Amino acid sequence: MNLLKYPADQAISEQLAFMGERVGADRAWMLEYRPDMLRFRNTHEWCRGQTEPFVQQLQDAPTTLMAWLHRYMMKGQAVLMHDVDSLPWTAKDIQLELLRQGNKSVLNVPVCHNNTLYGIIGFDTTIRHKIWSAAEACALYRCANLIGQAKFSQDHKQNERTEHQSANPVIYLSTRGITRGVSPASIAGVRSAGNYSEVWLEDGSMILDSRALGVWAALLPATTFFRIHRTAIVNALQVKDVDRRNIDRWQIRMQSVASAWPVSRSYRKLLRERMGI
Incomplete structure (x- = not known):
């Protein structure tokens, strides 16, 4: 009913306040991704009582x-x-951010339209812990789906792309206490290294990153990156050649990586499709 009564942004604010009150949350919010999915911004936020807002800090x-x-x-x-406090070690980065915001419990659901992810809606508690129910998650899902339909029409999507078309996407890497921003195009490939990932760059350097390969698979643009092995992802634009002389051992070489990487049988078909061979 809010979406029928008000413009989309006002309706979202009204709905977040209504649902936040009903479920006993201390903060309700919505994040939107940039079209390249590498950055996001906090677009709507409702807070109860003395809970501190963070909308201005997450832009x-x-x-x-x-x-x-x-x-x-x-x-x-x-x-x-x-x-x-009990999140797994693989969630360390977001755990530190949530603790910085004073969060004790959080519920998150995706905001999608036409099977495309555009944002996230969530509830926080900052006063006491809360066990989120399946009914609350389902209700938030329904709300997110309606918001996705109302806000992310074709016209809105085109406006968003126009707004950000000149921005340079950046992925941040941290090593030895130094944070470095790189463009996805400068990443030659990523390989699993136990609980870490090796990120190989076009300048020949390698940075050991704390995020698992599965996280990198979600972060890197699918238009240019693809798997060649369960332990490796490569940038199609950085591939120098594919050695198929040994039928049992295919290998791929990147322009800036000295060693060749193996291609597993299960990913050969994908390799042929992506490289046109």
Whole structure:
């Protein structure tokens, strides 16, 4: 009814306040992704009582800040965090951010339209912990679906792309206490290294990153990146050649990586399709 009575942005604010009150949340919010999915911004926020707002601090923030959560949003899955302190180690980056915001429990659902992810809607509690129910998650899903239909029409999507078409997408890498921003095009490939990932760059350097390969699969643009092995993702634009002389051992070489990487049988078909061979 809010979406029928008000313009989309006002309706979202009204709905967040209504649902936040009903479920006993201390903060309700909506994030929107940039078209390249590498950054996001907090567009709507409702807070109860003394809970501090964070809408001004989360503008054009890197998606890597919430890479663990983003992975589930890309799959269209709700994430119910009953206790922020008990998140797995792979969620360390977003756990630190949530703790900075004073969150104890968080409920997140994706906002989609025509099977495309555009944003996230969520509830926080800052006063006490809360066990989120399946009914609350389902209600938020229904709300997110209606918002996706109302806000992310073709006209709106075109406006968003025009607004950001001149922006340079950046992925942030951290090593030895230094944070470095790189463009996806400068990444030659990413390989699994136990609980870490090796990020190989076009200048020949390698940065050991704390995010798992599955997180990188969600972060990197699918238009140019693809898997060649369960432990490796490569940039099609950085491929120098594919060695298929040994039928049992295909290998791929990147322009800036000294060693060749193996291609598993299960990914050969994808390799042929992406490289046109």
